[in-house]
Amino acid sequence: MSRPKTRIQQKNSQAILEAALDVFSAQGFRGATLDQIAEVAGLSKPNLLYYFPSKEAIHETLLKRLLDTWLDPLREMKADGDPIAEIMTYMRKKLELSQHYPRESRLFANEILQGAPRIRFAIEGELKDLVAEKSKILVAWMEAGRIARMDPVHLIFSIWALTQHYADFDMQVRAVLGEGHDPFAEAGGFLDMLYQKLLAP
């Protein structure tokens, strides 16, 4: 994708991606239509295809942008910090992503649910490597007796599962809680408590 040069191109490209994120995350790739995206973006359908060669290309661009945002919090977990604080911070940042970027979370969930046809390479490469790297740090902390011993990869899975649940299953969470709840605030307290107990050496 060549980078747009004029200000109008920048603006329209952004509007398209923003609209596409709305629609793809809510309807899935096949469920989304260019008509919907064009309407949300305030452009005509052919104009959409002036900026991106295809529906597929829009989707691919979104997934690429997403991945970095998604992995950053884990990248920031450092071996020389306080183990429990580092893990709690990671969990908190993932929960904040769920809260503030639920569309991105659902876009990702849709993609993985369907076997990750478009980002399999990144899952099997970048993501797997990053988890392996951070698992070593976790194991070192365990061996130093600073956190409880457990499978480090499943510990990471647990953080993904527990935080993404609040974005991906938002509809269910809110329906079950009923009115007068702040799901993310409550989740923050609950998960703090959970990981304090789980990690204590």
Next chain:
Amino acid sequence: MSRPKTRIQQKNSQAILEAALDVFSAQGFRGATLDQIAEVAGLSKPNLLYYFPSKEAIHETLLKRLLDTWLDPLREMKADGDPIAEIMTYMRKKLELSQHYPRESRLFANEILQGAPRIRFAIEGELKDLVAEKSKILVAWMEAGRIARMDPVHLIFSIWALTQHYADFDMQVRAVLGEGHDPFAEAGGFLDMLYQKLLAP
């Protein structure tokens, strides 16, 4: 839906639902096509529509069947049992559902991700009521000092999130773990340990 009478009708209806579960769970509602379902079921497309009036009807039938299976383990959690054993059993049964019925889990996940357009009524009614009922039991156990105090609804959410993750994100789990792992066996051990620590009074 009137119940089929002949053996052939029984058999074909079952084959269609089985095939549809395959396709809907992997592709989502919009992503699935009647052609795909017909091919997997070994029938012609018009023949499919002889048994079910529409694509929508097939999907609806699947979701209806799913819901009972999905709620049964929670229904079985009894106030007069041993609190920790009851909760552990519930978690284990949910994990077994993820392991043995991953397609059902993904069908459900697809539906919730997209705002549960077709089962919203059941989420807001049956499911919400069941969770409220079981939350009372959990709170009673907490007040009796038999398990640690915490938000009972988020405790239930945590079980859903942690167990369904292994079905819904199966592709990611396996990719990150790499070869030579049994995700569900490892998850079982990890989650046992997690909930022992979390629930201890």
Next chain:
DNA sequence: GTCTATACTCTGATAGAC
């Protein structure tokens, strides 16, 4: 750069023969 018009394909559903 943007729009109208349109080509072409896919897909859900129906008609009607057997």
Next chain:
DNA sequence: GTCTATCAGAGTATAGAC
């Protein structure tokens, strides 16, 4: 009950005027 043929609508993408 099952099949072939086919319709109608939706949806992606392109042509070409402005």
